[in-house]
């Protein structure tokens with residue numbers, strides 16, 4: 308109106324509107340900034356916490372270089388091993404003694420919470436034992452460096468962890484210089500090669516964050532393939548067949564056994580079907596080895612083994 312009647316020039320009006328818009332945009336930006344601030348503060352605190360966290364065990368990265376590179380592989384000897392988590396009152400591993408000879412496959416079975424995962428984690432020195440000793444190939448495991456552990460052990464953990472990256476890179480996490488042929492070969496060994504062969508991007512197939520685009524069994528087989536591509540003396544499988552159906556599991560286990568002939572394997576499992584064919588089964592109960600032997604021998608001698616079988620059969624029926 309005022310512009311029409313000539314009280315305000317049009318230019319002034321346009322400038323006024325322009326200034327108002329500019330001011331509003333700035334206010335909006337400021338509001339957005341204010342809402343981000345608390346989030347930034349939380350992130351910063353978390354980064355600080357992570358940086359300040361001390362490693363539970365300090366292990367030198369490399370040593371003088373004597374050692375494991377050479378020859379003698381005499382297996383794992385565990386003596387009177389006792390371990391208590393820092394904030395717990397009772398030991399999780401209690402006076403456990405065990406010898407695992409080179410080139411053998413041992414299966415560990417035991418109820419949930421009996422300390423199986425803890426035992427494997429102690430072997431790779433994620434924690435230090437409260438008492439007792441572990442000797443690996445004749446050497447006290449406290450003398451080994453990170454490089455030694457890396458060269459000696461492959462562990463496939465109970466909790467599958469995949470990166471949001473291509474399947475190729477996920478397998479290469481096990482062996483950085485692996486060729487495509489090697490990758491296909493381990494994927495095939497773990498019965499998952501055809502799945503990626505039929506997918507459009509083949510080895511470039513993306514694994515989504517948290518691997519939401521894969522089933523539990525597929526994830527486990529990828530994790531197994533990642534372990535299998537490594538060339539180490541000892542392989543520790545922590546309950547990583549649990550999401551596979553029996554037929555697939557048997558095939559995967561057989562190919563793994565074939566490919567790892569001569570290596571030392573420790574297979575942790577919950578299901579009797581997974582362990583029953585192992586030459587040596589260790590029954591773990593409340594942090595100790597409660598029985599040791601073949602399926603038949605344990606069936607006759609170990610009440611805990613019998614109980615596990617009965618509970619699984621009953622579980623299947625009910």
Ligand SMILES: Nc1ncnc2c1ncn2[C@@H]1O[C@H](COP(=O)(O)OP(=O)(O)OP(=O)(O)O)[C@@H](O)[C@H]1O
Pocket residue numbers: 392395399417418419420421422423424425426465546577
């Ligand atoms: N980080 C931890 N801190 C404290 N206690 C723990 C920790 N991890 C495991 N525990 C305890 O140690 C015991 C053994 O746990 P572990 O994971 O070794 O059992 P498991 O035999 O592998 O069981 P599952 O068959 O369910 O995997 C459990 O009672 C558990 O509560």
Ligand SMILES: [Mg+2]
Pocket residue numbers: 423424425465545546
């Ligand atoms: Mg476990």
